[in-house]
Amino acid sequence: MRRASMFLAPLFVCALAILVTQAQTARKINVDYKETTLKNGLRVITVEDHSAPVIAISVNYNVGSRDERKGRTGFAHLFEHMMFQGSENIGKSEQMVMVLNNGGTMNGTTSEDRTVYFEALPSNQLDLLLFLEADRMRSLAITKENLDNQRNAVQEERRSGLDNQPYGKSREIQQALIYDNFAYKHSVIGSMEDLNAASVEDVAEFFKTYYAPNNAVLALVGYFDTKDALAKIAKSFESIPRQPNPPSVDMTEPEQTSERRTSVDDILARAPRVDVAFKAVPGNTTDFYALQVLSATLQGGQSSRLYQKLVKEREMTTNVGGFMDEKRGLGAFYVFATLRPNATTADVEKVIYEEIERLKKEPIADWELQKAKNNTRRSIISGLQSSLSRAITLSQYAVYYNDPGLINTRLDKVSAVTKDDVQRVANKYLRDANRTVVITMPKAKAKGTTAASGQ
Known part of the structure; x- marks a missing residue:
């Protein structure tokens, strides 16, 4: 992931106030979006909002690390970096300079399921915004020099963000243990060996x-103005040739039938850590939302059950958390x-599983529900406070679920x-045979060694 640039464009405070008022009264959010599709298949979503003189764009590509093949892990993220190395009419790193010099912000991120690029600028820079995104979609500069430079940048990112971070290897190991399907079994950052194997031909084919x-x-x-903006979008993008649809990804995941467990010795860790995961469900499903509520009850904040039990009452852990x-x-x-x-991993695990069993046997309290x-509502609403966040959310829901209206x-x-839903999903998914446990133990650094190099 690229390092975040300075955010210089103003947030839509007025829009946030409107959304908060809607949530507190009618419990409704109403982002009035329009949708169209260009002749070459580009899907376009627009939201005209005159709350502040700002525009934001999000171009979300339906590609992530799940689309990678064995031997080429980390490729989607590597390519994200390549997209900032210039195109036919834009020099190397010039896009960032042009955006920042015009009072804007920009970045890009890669996940298992998508790669997104985004900018926010003053509203009088719409033509620049469209030109920048269209030029790199049409004519990315794919050279060996750019590839080697960004390969090194990504490898350094892996070293600093994973290999040389406490518990970094544990997270990667747990992901590989949870999943059987290669699509999610490997990390987004990829392996050093696979990054070294990437060629210019690979990059050109991926593009x-x-x-x-x-x-x-x-x-x-x-x-x-929506009509004017759509005309400019068509002029900038419609001449870019359509390509054959990419191959679909097999996302089937076999049911887990027994607990999976391993331990990791970590010379960077200063305290033991317990990581537990349960295979669950895709997003935007009934059970997904119930598991979100369950997670907030079990481990969301200082009033959650696990925080009260492990941190406050028994003083066994310095922190506890989690998410769906x-x-x-x-x-x-x-x-x-x-x-x-003073605590042992076995004792901490025991408390975690006891609290999960309580959720299975007893409905949560009304105040917990x-x-x-409330926490989930606040998270959703705060995520829509700026033009940029709304643009990213709309594009992501379109890519993920073919439903921008989910916003x-x-x-x-x-x-x-409901409380019954929470109890039902606890029994359905938080089962012993469905869990994957990684125990990380601090390991004394051998004399004369340094932190992991990632090589």
Whole structure:
């Protein structure tokens, strides 16, 4: 992931106030979006909003690490870096300079399920915004020099963000243990060996296959005239050739029939840590929203059950947390805890499983249900406060679920969760045979050694 640039464009505070008021009264969010598809298959979503003189664009490509093949892991993320190395009419790193010099912000991120690029600029820079995104979609500069440079950058990112981070290897190992299907079994960052094996020919083929207009969603939000903006989008993008649809990804995941467990010795860790995960469900499903509420009850904040039990009452851990991971394919439910010196991993695990059993046998309290829903509502609404966040959200829901309208209905789906739903999903998914456990133990550094080099 590229390092974040300075965010200089103003946020839509007025829009946030409107959304908060809607959530507190009618419990409704209403982002008035328009959708069209260009002749080459590019899907375009627009939201005209004159709250502030700002525009934001999100170009979301339907490609992530799940699309990679064995021997080429890390390729989707490597390619994200390549997209900032210039194109036919834009020099190397010139795009960032042009955006920042005009008072804007820009970045890009890669996940298992998508790769997204985004910018926000003053509203008088719409032509620049469209030119920059269209030029790199049409004519990315694919050279050996750019590839070697960005390969080294990604490898350094792996060293600093994973190999030389406490518990970094544990997260990667747990992901490989949870999943059987290669699509989610490997990390987004990839392996050093696979990154070294990437060739210019690989990059060119990847670009042609996945960075086509018919494999992307463009969302534009902000201060513009919709008719005028759509005409400019068509002029900028419609001449980019459509490509054959990329191959579909097999996302089937076999049912887990027994607990999976391993331990990791970590010379960077300063305390033992317990990581527990349960295979669960794809995002935007009834059970996904119930598991979100369950997660908030079990481990969301200082009033959660695990925090009260492990941190406050028994003083066994310094922290505890977790989340329900949202994926297009099968996501997982995560719990993690870092131990105090007087505790054992076995005792901490025992408390975690006891609290899970309580959720299976007893309905959660009314206040817990309401707190969990309130927290989720706040998260959803705060995620829509700026033009940029709305553009990213609309494009992502279109790519993930073929439903940009989820931006208006997600709150309703959370509100519909009942105490019975929470108890039901606890029994269905948080089973012993369905869990994967990684125990990380600090390891004394051998004399004369340094932190992992990642090589």
